[in-house]
Amino acid sequence: MNPGVKIFPTATAARAGASMEGEEEEVETREEHDSGTARLVLPEDGYEWRKYGQKYIQNIRKWRSYFRCQKQNCMAKKRVEWSTSGEADDVRVVYDGMHNHSQGPSNRKQYDLLSQVLRDQSTSSSSSSSSFPLS
């Protein structure tokens, strides 16, 4: 899909396969343990998403993760934004596109989320905002 050239910087290098940790800032969904600090509630809509990218947006100074629906006929995309400074857990979830398949089982969590979204759209209160612009 990528015509042109295929540069390969990491061709014969990087291997060792040992020690790769140190400082990783992954989107830990779920509360870690009883620590009273890790409270990142990833909005689980009940669908399966496959992460295909993660980048830092300078515009808002926040990290953005890109997810795509796993269904073939489904062109739905999910975009998750979160900040890493301090402890302000501001998780913003933006859904793009629509699903071609029915939403398996019912999810009461989504209802709760929808309620919140409808309640306040952009308030500074650790929450998730969802938006579905075009079809």
Next chain:
DNA sequence: GGGATTTGACCACCA
């Protein structure tokens, strides 16, 4: 082996 996830790089669009 398959599937999922990660990181980096390239590309397209806009100022």
Next chain:
DNA sequence: GTGGTGGTCAAATCC
């Protein structure tokens, strides 16, 4: 015409 951002893909890695 160049620079920059945002967005996507591709390869590699891990389970």
